[in-house]
Amino acid sequence: MTASIQVLRTIKPPLRWVPEQREFTRSFLESKSRDPNGPSYDDLTEGPESVLQEAQRILGRCLPPTETGNAETGLVVGYVQSGKTLSFETVIALARDNGYGVVIVLAGTKNNLLDQSEERLKKDFGIDDGDDHWYHLHNPTSTQKSQIETKVAAWQRKPTKKALLITVLKHGGWLEKLATVLKSVKLEGVPSLIIDDESDQASLNTKAARIKAGLAAITDISTTYKSILKLRAVLPHHSYLQYTATPQAMLLLAQTDFLNPNFAELVTPGDAYTGGKEFFKGDPGLIVDIPLTQVPTPTRALTSPPKTLLESFRSFLLVAAHHSLTRQRGPKPKDRNRSMMVHPAVATRSHKQYKAWLDKARKTLKATLEQLHASNPAAAEALFKSEYDSLAKTFPDIRPLSELVAELVDEVFDELDIVEINGTKDAEAKVKWKTTRYWVLVGGAKLDRGYTVEGLCTTYMPRPLGTSPAADTLQQRARFFGYKAPYLGLCRVYVQATVKAAFTEYIEHEEFVRSALAGNRGKPLSDWRRDFILTELLKPTRANVVGLGTRRIPVNGWLVPDALQNDDNAAEANRKLLAVVVPKWTQAYGQPVNAATLLTGISSSPHDVIEAVPLRAVLEDFLLEVRVRNARDAEEHSAMLIALASMLAADSTLKVDVFLMNRLQEGYRTRVAGHGLPAANRYAPINQYFSQSAGTVNDSKHCFKDRISLQLRRFNLGKHQRDPSTADVKDVTWFALNVPSKLRKALLIEARK
Incomplete structure (x- = not known):
């Protein structure tokens, strides 16, 4: 165990404190290991992804029991039916061992879920067998005020006395009653923990979207959400842990939302899990x-x-x-x-x-x-x-x-x-x-x-x-x-x-959300930009709880930046990048050939193609290096990179055909008013990317139906439609990417302000 504590102390970012496994946690995990369907004690306690060490990480991100300060809010994400209850039971056991006097479990929105959670907690913690660690209350009201006061006072005098375990239905009325009775109890100096099971259900403010849209005042909040805030307000020293397998709603809360999590941790399922x-x-x-x-x-x-x-x-x-x-037959099959x-x-x-x-x-x-x-x-x-x-x-x-x-x-x-x-x-x-x-x-x-x-x-x-x-x-x-x-x-x-x-x-x-959470594990979630791969069949969550600005970007068909010239330093860097990457790919993957020899229905073309460049090379050499400074372009570029990385993870052999448009001779395009700028401004967006003039080959047809295509260009930009001599911005590197429908993705991204 000493070695485990040392490992926990080296976690980055560091834990706020390191909870230790003591008598109650050890006894609890030993009893779980004796369950006929349970894992062994070593499986529960050994290794960084064990139930114990993940629970120590989770509680170690919470407010330390020996310190006062602002309430902490954490998000804990598992898979459906993956052992989240065992995880929060272990967190509760550690809380008992490390000086928490009150634990409250918001145990579902329906009586059958509350009953299910209560029965498991009482069985696993030995409460019905007269265990000396817990005094359990179910949906307490003001009639139980004296009991709560007595138990809390006893615990304050001697923390080895029974701690208070409260299970309550996640319903505005019951939560209000609990907040009212606890408000009249002296809880200063009593570290408390709230476990919100299935935290994305019922807990959140269902009027968040109306507030975001300016249709409701910030004080206009839904009933259960209001009751949870009241409950939290009467606990002067507490942490609030949101357990769920579907964190989309919590990850799309407004940064100012009172339930917006500060950190996230993960529950890792065992080898026998099937999802x-x-x-x-x-x-x-x-x-x-x-x-x-x-x-x-x-x-x-x-x-x-x-x-x-x-x-x-x-x-x-x-x-x-x-x-x-x-x-298997027997008394405990x-x-x-x-x-x-x-x-x-x-x-x-x-x-x-x-x-x-x-x-x-x-x-x-x-x-x-x-x-x-x-x-x-x-x-x-x-x-x-x-x-x-x-x-x-x-x-x-x-x-x-x-x-x-x-x-x-x-x-x-x-x-x-x-x-x-x-x-x-x-x-x-x-x-x-x-x-x-x-x-x-x-x-x-x-x-x-x-x-x-x-x-x-x-x-x-x-x-x-x-x-x-x-x-x-x-x-x-x-x-x-x-x-x-x-x-x-x-x-x-x-x-x-x-x-x-x-x-x-x-x-x-x-898997994308989970991997992003793993990369941000323990870090302030306010620093993580929410970009999700999300099928077009689905929306992330119910719209009324979303307080964060989002935009859905389909990565399907042509993706073309709007204003690659809006930063002079970036434009110069992109010129140098183009000058390096094309010779590199030519040397590695073959000399360009004329597009007309490869595309059906096109008899002649001014464009050449470098065939079958590995997608990994296109990402690493060009798309991750190209400078995209316009805010809206950057959103779409971010979505494109995420989608391509996902495709590459699924198939490392994917290739890209790179079209050198006009053999990289400078073309001419005009600018149009947009982005709050007049057309005369050098940073205004480009008028059109694809040439559609009469008698010319339609450039948008220069792609392959079954493979990703990348077009590279150089443009001079001017003010007048048919007068290239008016170009006042020279040699801007441009690109466009085509994703065939069979590889399409849809991204939901956090909108930039």
């Missing part, structure tokens, strides 16, 4: 398309169960049977459950319909198998042959079909429950995972973010993508991510093709 890359970029057999004709719409109701719903149910039954045959999730829509009436279809399918299959199993086993197996063959391709170790069918009859149907999980009165009862092994959960919003489905292996989600969906909302539906590596080949996700495409493209966005 978007494994499901949507890995084995294609894991994702199954739901045809549009099998999805109900407002104008097309389904009168019978969709074929793919029944297929998915049969697939799940086989997985359950395999689990039943191979599961490992990997107890297997589950299926059906997520048709938000409306509860659809849940009843899908549940009724599944209930009928179970009844019919059970009766049929019981009849055929003894008399005609081949016919019984034929009912599942298609689904079995599919599973065997991705999980060759699946047990023989004959054994699985027998296990369905003998065990699985008797251990299977099909339930609704939604807000209706008869569906509010919690799923008690230990009561039976196999579950089918049918629901909507309550199966979205934060809800853990034990052993989820089959997901049927006909829910459509919707109009302009938010990236973070889509990703939070991915309850099928998690620690599933041992049985990943048995998992299936049934979605529409558009949803699959959105998830697939989201992965690149998620």
